[in-house]
Amino acid sequence: MMSPALLSLPQVLVVLPLLLSLPCFTVSTQPLGTNNHSQAQMLQSMSMAPPERETLFHVMETMSSDRDWRFSNPDPCMPGSFWPGIECKPGSDNHLHVTRLDFGATPNPTCKNTATFPSEVFDLPYLQSLFFFNCFKTTKTSLSMPPPAYKPAAYASLQQLSLKSNPSLIGPIPPHISSLSSLQVLTLSQNHLHGKIPEGISGLTSLIHLDLSYNSLTGSIPAQLGSLSSLTGLDLSYNSLTGSIPPSIGQLSQLQKLDLSSNSLSGSVPESLENLGLLAFLALSNNKLSGQLPKGLPKLQNLQYFIMDGNPMFVPLPYQLGRLSKLQELRLANSGYSGSIPRSFALLANLTTLSLENNRLTGEIPAGLSGLSRMYHLNLSRNMLAGVVPFNAGFIKRLGKNLDLSGNPGLCLNGPESSDSISVGVEVCGGNRSASSMQQPLRSSARAPSSLFSNFPLLLGCLALWPVTGF
Ligand SMILES: *[C@@H]1O[C@H](CO)[C@@H](O)[C@H](O)[C@H]1NC(C)=O
Ligand SMILES: *[C@@H]1O[C@H](CO)[C@@H](O)[C@H](O)[C@H]1NC(C)=O
Numbered sequence: 492m493m494s495p496a497l498l499s500l501p502q503v504l505v506v507l508p509l510l511l512s513l514p515c516f517t518v519s520t521q522p523l524g525t526n527n528h529s530q531a532q533m534l535q536s537m538s539m540a541p542p543e544r545e546t547l548f549h550v551m552e553t554m555s556s557d558r559d560w561r562f563s564n565p566d567p568c569m570p571g572s573f574w575p576g577i578e579c580k581p582g583s584d585n586h587l588h589v590t591r592l593d594f595g596a597t598p599n600p601t602c603k604n605t606a607t608f609p610s611e612v613f614d615l616p617y618l619q620s621l622f623f624f625n626c627f628k629t630t631k632t633s634l635s636m637p638p639p640a641y642k643p644a645a646y647a648s649l650q651q652l653s654l655k656s657n658p659s660l661i662g663p664i665p666p667h668i669s670s671l672s673s674l675q676v677l678t679l680s681q682n683h684l685h686g687k688i689p690e691g692i693s694g695l696t697s698l699i700h701l702d703l704s705y706n707s708l709t710g711s712i713p714a715q716l717g718s719l720s721s722l723t724g725l726d727l728s729y730n731s732l733t734g735s736i737p738p739s740i741g742q743l744s745q746l747q748k749l750d751l752s753s754n755s756l757s758g759s760v761p762e763s764l765e766n767l768g769l770l771a772f773l774a775l776s777n778n779k780l781s782g783q784l785p786k787g788l789p790k791l792q793n794l795q796y797f798i799m800d801g802n803p804m805f806v807p808l809p810y811q812l813g814r815l816s817k818l819q820e821l822r823l824a825n826s827g828y829s830g831s832i833p834r835s836f837a838l839l840a841n842l843t844t845l846s847l848e849n850n851r852l853t854g855e856i857p858a859g860l861s862g863l864s865r866m867y868h869l870n871l872s873r874n875m876l877a878g879v880v881p882f883n884a885g886f887i888k889r890l891g892k893n894l895d896l897s898g899n900p901g902l903c904l905n906g907p908e909s910s911d912s913i914s915v916g917v918e919v920c921g922g923n924r925s926a927s928s929m930q931q932p933l934r935s936s937a938r939a940p941s942s943l944f945s946n947f948p949l950l951l952g953c954l955a956l957w958p959v960t961g962f
């Protein structure tokens with residue numbers, strides 16, 4: 492399982508360019524040239540249209556009890572007395588309009604315990620961005636949207652909708668979310684939404700970023716998502732989605748981040764994924780995926796993170812992965828991979844993390860891995876690897892606690908420093924081992940996959956002292 496913290500670096504990598512590419516929303520009540528009095532005076536003389544201001548008061552009262560909003564700031568957009576958490580822009584109608592609402596984290600207004608989702612926000616005619624973070628915590632509320640027939644004004648203007656970390660936000664994603672025709676960013680992460688992903692989401696053709704992670708969504712991934720042709724980030728991780736990954740995902744040619752981890756997806760990874768040439772981050776961990784990886788996987792020449800632990804793959808580890816030359820993290824633990832570690836992995840010059848623990852890998856560790864100068868985390872524990880560990884003392888020292896070779900009873904370390912052998916979890920070759928190994932397992936703590944295998948590679952590996960073959 493990956494914690495959200497572990498995900499943060501790649502997320503930043505992918506989200507940062509995305510944010511930079513979005514239109515700038517920072518025009519607010521503030522950037523008035525302080526030396527331009529005529530412009531300031533002009534804005535000073537502008538006000539909100541009364542119906543919009545009344546809607547805004549109502550939204551504020553539903554959400555926040557930080558202050559008496561009507562009384563303390565009767566003119567919410569006015570320079571000098573504007574509210575925190577809102578942004579306004581002058582419109583061609585000589586009124587100021589709310590374009591952004593941001594609640595939940597200081598310096599923005601905090602949400603009161605009884606806050607519920609204020610569906611009136613969709614009546615704010617110029618609203619472009621809406622952020623509710625950690626707002627709905629105790630009172631159960633749902634993402635209620637007025638029916639499209641009622642033509643809520645914000646349906647055409649809203650570009651960003653982000654409702655994140657709201658534990659009492661429950662219920663389904665309303666199908667008419669598809670009416671938000673200008674939406675570019677939809678983040679509904681870390682709530683308690685359930686039900687299916689509405690097929691109508693595919694109507695949001697301007698969408699750049701779709702994040703529905705950490706909810707309780709069920710059903711399958713709608714094949715229609717393939718029509719979201721501008722999407723650069725798709726995160727459906729940590730839900731209860733079933734069925735197979737629709738091949739139409741391969742149509743999302745702009746995709747840079749795809750995270751489907753921690754669902755119950757089954758079947759094999761579709762061949763069409765090879766079309767995602769811009770993909771930098773691919774996470775499919777903790778599903779029920781099985782079988783061969785797509786043959787065209789090496790076409791993903793921008794892939795930096797391939798994270799796919801915990802799937803019942805039960806195939807040989809594909810040597811083609813060695814052609815993903817930008818790869819920094821490769822995690823394929825707990826997945827029943829067999830065969831040997833491909834020597835082609837030594838070509839992954841930028842690899843920092845290689846996690847292959849708890850598989851059924853056999854044979855020797857490719858000596859070329861020790862040439863990977865950026866490597867700092869290597870876990871090969873709990874396999875059936877055998878032979879002499881091909882790492883020199885410098886490599887072992889550099890990785891330190893982040894090198895784990897334990898649980899491979901057939902491995903041994905050729906070196907004078909027995910402290911090294913303890914730290915990486917293998918015995919020193921020869922010596923006391925040869926005298927006692929026939930009778931008893933050398934490491935009682937070693938969790939060998941089965942007792943049948945625990946002694947066999949040992950005989951092959953450590954008594955024969957195989958030559959170290961360079962890559
Ligand atoms: C000041 O504002 C006026 C009216 O909006 C505008 O025409 C003028 O270019 C501005 N001057 C400066 C220095 O920003
Ligand atoms: C490896 O990383 C370095 C530094 O981040 C980068 O300049 C280089 O292009 C990367 N190599 C590949 C093959 O991606």
Ligand SMILES: *[C@@H]1O[C@H](CO)[C@@H](O)[C@H](O)[C@H]1NC(C)=O
Pocket residue numbers: 848849870871872873892893894895
């Ligand atoms: C390696 O993986 C095992 C699980 O097989 C885990 O217990 C151990 O902490 C990991 N070691 C390192 C250094 O990551």
Ligand SMILES: *[C@@H]1O[C@H](CO)[C@@H](O)[C@H](O)[C@H]1NC(C)=O
Pocket residue numbers: 919922923
């Ligand atoms: C061999 O085992 C004995 C006792 O079990 C120990 O004192 C000695 O240091 C070991 N020698 C080597 C080379 O590990």
